[in-house]
Amino acid sequence: MVRAQQADAAPDAEGAESASAGFDDVLAELRERRLEFREQRYVPKDFVARLKQVGIYRAATPTRFGGDQLPPAEFLDRIERLSAVDGSTGWVASFGSALTYLAALPLETQAELYRDGPDLVFAGGLFPMQRAEPTERGFLVDGRWKFASGCMAADVLGVGLPGDEDSAGKPRTAVLRPDQCEIVPEWDVVGMRGTGSFDLVVRGVEVPREWTFVRGGPPAVDEPLYHYPTIAYASQVLAVVGAGVARAALAHAEEIGGGRAGITGAPKLAERAYYRVEVARAEAALRSARAWFYDLSDEVWQTVLAGDEASDEQNAHLRLASAHLAKVSSDVVNGLIEVSGTAPIHIGHPLQDLAGDALVPKQHAFLGPGIYDSAGAVLMGLPPTTRGFR
Template sequence: MALATEKGRLTLGDVVAEPAGAARDAAFQHALEVLRERRDEFNAQGYVPRDFISLLKKAGIFRVAIPEQFGGEPLPPAQFMKKVEQISAVDPATGWVASFGSAPVYFASLPVETQRELYSRSKDIAFAAGMFPMFEAEKVEGGYICSGEWQFASGCKGADLLGIGLKGGPETNGKPLTGLVDRSQVEIIENWDVSGMKATGSHNVRATKVFIPEELTFIRGGEPKIDEPLTRYPVLPYAAQVLAVVALGAARGALDYITEVGAANTSVTGGPAKGNRPAYKTGLAKAEADLRSAQGFFYGTTEEVWAKAVAGEEITDKDKAMLRLAATQAAHVGRDVVLAAYNVVGTGAMFSTHPIQRYVRDGLIPAQHAMLQEFTFEAAGAVMLNLDPGIPSFP
């Protein structure tokens, strides 16, 4: 079976991660250094370019969720998310794009032969998806003919492989599908006109009568065909977590700034260094405490559920709801901490060129995501009380 498309085989990148260990760690640190130099460039142009995606590939970011069965080197969720948090502390929008290194957990529900061939060709695949709205596909022999325009395809300009959301039919029991397409098969509609997370380049993607072989479709969050610890870890809660951790990174970046730089600044009116002011010291301390508390809940819950996945124990709906709750809490506390940092910086923070603006613009966005909005608190509480959460695909 070949991974064929209407225009030929799927084309994947040829950049390979550095060997695990010191070389890969050095590649990760190098990527962070380059990001500090280029983050303003990425924001100005509105996307993370392919040459920087290549640096993330060398650092192993896009091979963290490929099954060992196919030669992958899967990372426990907490280890991967701490890397995303580090990237986000430098530039949250780039962290958002890097978070999709976890996307191959979805691919575990592809046919086994499809996975084997996909990963035989590359284990460093940058993936982006526009899932909504879901369009009706025409079922034909061997696959689907797809047309439509999908929103929020974060990282699409730097991706090797794209996913699009399709309405399911009788063959999927009505559950929605994701179709995998080569980036050459779709048109990127550059309409990402936003103030926050601009560098994610979350443009629309458009397909016109694109044929997708059935073996390149899967139910998002469907039953995995591979049994390994990472494929046992709840896929939809993980999808929420990798976005929420970006807010924790943004909060860390904001607090690092007000600790290391902002505290030494003096007022234009001639007052003392801001770090000597009671409101500055108190605001910093409370924000640090809030951030560390959210991190503790977030990573502690992750490790508890991961231990169950490793042991092959049942992961209950309440376990999944707790992951979702910890993710939502992280996103909202991250936002609050960023705003607390903005507050203590003072008047200068209002200028668009102020360093804290990067964290304000981007750090507010994760809590706006559908998987992390306020109503997910209520849904988690409902599951804790053995009630219907009232929203689809929860927990």
């Protein structure tokens, strides 16, 4: 009951209207700057500061530390809207939800983290996990980690350590200050090029045990968001980036359909039956996958608000719906390319860039083919077949 009362608090109408206008301004600025981010391969601090201003990086901060927790579906909607403008920025912003991981830190550590305010940017290079020598105070961290999306603007960084007896085998994350890490800008990709998913190098830094947490471990904060399945939420925020990218591809296809005739003299795209059919199919597929995805999120959130824990079956459905949305989103973009003639073969064509962006969520370990196997196993009463499924 306490959790439900905390979550029911809502901003006043004037504040909500102001926040909405601010978010629209951020989207407008992003349209002007997305090529800049792509070319430099990361979203810079000044734009991340804009995302802070509209609440992206306090949406998962504990209310006791000044956070404005959003129901997951509301946060997912914001990430989808950002991703429809620029997938890379949506991807970086999605890690505003990663503060749910930090809820597993001791309360004293969290108080130190949020000492300067609730808007905290956390970026992690979690793989490959590197063994850290135990010390009297904690762990001696040394190694190199990949895929630290958003690290260039992060306030704190995390690196992945293997599980141990104290963590019941679940992996740990060591939390460090940026000045304790070296960022190596190794990121040459065709999709999500602007995410700055660079490597992190740490050399012989002792991290106190209280500055490590178990990923998916029990939260030290008893607030609603931290009872929503943590790993499932981490999967959802990535999947919805793909949905935003697919929406951008559909918007392009619908706009271009009536304006370009083929160089062979063929009719405009919108005058070709196969093009109209593919656009309609893509629209139906994306809307259907989104509807299931958001409905499930609301269902599980209502379970949490009622003071109950999400069931294994609900977690499996969340993971399944996320993997499905990521795949459908990628399929939508590729299907539109197939019916768009020779235009998309050119470097820099919008659909080619969007296809690369849509590929990334689908390929992520949280959303890959193995998730279907684990979800199916759980739904039939068996243990999941992949580690870290919950």
